[in-house]
Amino acid sequence: MGPFRLAIIAGLIYLIYRLLTRPEKGRNHVAGRQGQNMDDLLVEDPVCHTYVPQKDSECLKSHGKTYYFCSQECRQKFKDNNP
Numbered sequence: 363m364g365p366f367r368l369a370i371i372a373g374l375i376y377l378i379y380r381l382l383t384r385p386e387k388g389r390n391h392v393a394g395r396q397g398q399n400m401d402d403l404l405v406e407d408p409v410c411h412t413y414v415p416q417k418d419s420e421c422l423k424s425h426g427k428t429y430y431f432c433s434q435e436c437r438q439k440f441k442d443n444n445p
């Protein structure tokens with residue numbers, strides 16, 4: 363009876379081990395994707411009030427603040443109105 367029970371316990375431990383280790387790989391993959399969301403931050407253009415991704419915007423530092431614009435045209439308009 364003894365060795366038979368040991369075999370069942372060993373089999374259960376192996377099954378639990380496989381169940382615990384499998385989802386771990388999937389989780390790591392998802393964590394790697396979340397880091398990219400930082401690049402998609404949207405900023406508001408103060409001239410035409412559209413939202414543009416910060417990485418694609420025209421930026422202007424003025425009076426200690428940073429402004430973001432959808433185009434160089436809007437950036438120039440803002441400069442003309444706020445000398």
Ligand SMILES: [Zn+2]
Nearest residue numbers: 407410432436
């Ligand atoms: Zn604009």
